[in-house]
Amino acid sequence: MRHTFFCIDGHTAGNPVRLVAGGAPLLRGQSMSERRQDFLARFDWIRTGLCFEPRGHDMMSGGFLYPPTLPDADIGILFIETSGCLPMCGHGTIGIVTFGLEHGLIQPATPGRLRVEVPAGVIDIAYETAGEKVTAVRITNVPSYVAAQGIKIGVEGIGPLSIDVAYGGNYYAIVESQGGYAGLDDLGADRIIALSRRVRAAVREAFEPVHPLDPTIRGVSHVLWADAPRGAGADGRNAVFYGDKAIDRSPCGTGTSARLAHLHAGGRLAVGDRFVHESYIGSRFTGRVEAETRLGDTPAIIPSIEGSAIATGFNTIWIDRADTFWAGFQV
Ligand code: PYC
Numbered sequence: 001m002r003h004t005f006f007c008i009d010g011h012t013a014g015n016p017v018r019l020v021a022g023g024a025p026l027l028r029g030q031s032m033s034e035r036r037q038d039f040l041a042r043f044d045w046i047r048t049g050l051c052f053e054p055r056g057h058d059m060m061s062g063g064f065l066y067p068p069t070l071p072d073a074d075i076g077i078l079f080i081e082t083s084g085c086l087p088m089c090g091h092g093t094i095g096i097v098t099f100g101l102e103h104g105l106i107q108p109a110t111p112g113r114l115r116v117e118v119p120a121g122v123i124d125i126a127y128e129t130a131g132e133k134v135t136a137v138r139i140t141n142v143p144s145y146v147a148a149q150g151i152k153i154g155v156e157g158i159g160p161l162s163i164d165v166a167y168g169g170n171y172y173a174i175v176e177s178q179g180g181y182a183g184l185d186d187l188g189a190d191r192i193i194a195l196s197r198r199v200r201a202a203v204r205e206a207f208e209p210v211h212p213l214d215p216t217i218r219g220v221s222h223v224l225w226a227d228a229p230r231g232a233g234a235d236g237r238n239a240v241f242y243g244d245k246a247i248d249r250s251p252c253g254t255g256t257s258a259r260l261a262h263l264h265a266g267g268r269l270a271v272g273d274r275f276v277h278e279s280y281i282g283s284r285f286t287g288r289v290e291a292e293t294r295l296g297d298t299p300a301i302i303p304s305i306e307g308s309a310i311a312t313g314f315n316t317i318w319i320d321r322a323d324t325f326w327a328g329f330q331v
Pocket of ligand 1 (some may be wrong): 015061086088089090091092242248250251252253254255
């Protein structure tokens with residue numbers, strides 16, 4: 001049996017985005033969070049088939065558009081990625097919104113603005129266009145906060161580390177320069193990946209963050225290595241590790257949101273401050289601390305992230321059960 005998925009492929013700041021424009025399964029649930037659980041329970045083969053080799057690769061990431069469950073939202077997004085179905089994905093949202101608008105899949109009630117329901121909550125989008133092209137997308141993201149500070153771990157190959165955990169739509173273990181970590185150029189990509197796996201495992205043993213309003217969002221999934229910027233006009237640089245082998249090519253939207261919450265909590269950014277974040281490959285998002293808020297009892301911020309995406313082509317993908325690797329594989 002052959003399943004066909006019509007995709008628009010592209011990238012946001014260098015990281016892949018696969019908008020699955022045709023072939024999305026019908027999902028059960030009263031919210032995008034419930035639909036995420038339903039997808040994971042019944043349709044995860046679609047994610048692995050489209051994201052893992054041989055149809056995807058270690059960094060593959062994307063999502064589906066759904067009708068929203070909330071009356072004031074324009075669309076819903078369900079994210080797929082090598083590591084699972086993320087509650088929120090910043091670079092994915094920028095790409096999906098860009099490709100969806102450029103190809104008429106999203107019809108905004110108010111041009112230039114969208115309200116989008118994602119599993120982690122509701123986000124607001126402001127976008128700019130030039131002719132048919134979407135040239136910039138700004139996401140006002142879900143409330144972001146610091147979940148833990150100063151978790152002490154010992155990591156083979158780098159020694160003792162003190163880690164903070166912050167949420168920006170996913171939970172991040174944040175590693176700042178200290179002891180054995182002098183900066184990204186000292187490590188190199190292979191070591192960042194090997195060490196990130198160990199850091200994530202050690203932090204997971206020590207602490208499990210749980211979202212104050214949605215307990216299905218829990219656990220550290222990503223590691224953000226923070227560094228000083230390389231280029232003029234940037235405020236910071238990062239390498240964000242996700243899945244098992246990926247370093248985000250973009251500055252990572254949810255990672256940037258978590259970092260903004262982290263810097264704000266440490267008194268290093270105030271409401272209204274901008275933070276230009278460079279990725280591992282030098283691409284950029286502009287972040288901003290928009291407001292202070294609360295998430296339940298926890299102090300939080302509302303961050304925004306701005307970036308742009310480029311579609312690279314249409315891609316009709318078959319998943320055929322006669323193919324040994326119909327559900328994808330990882331090595
Ligand atoms: O941009 O939020 C993001 C993201 C998550 C994982 C990869 N990119």
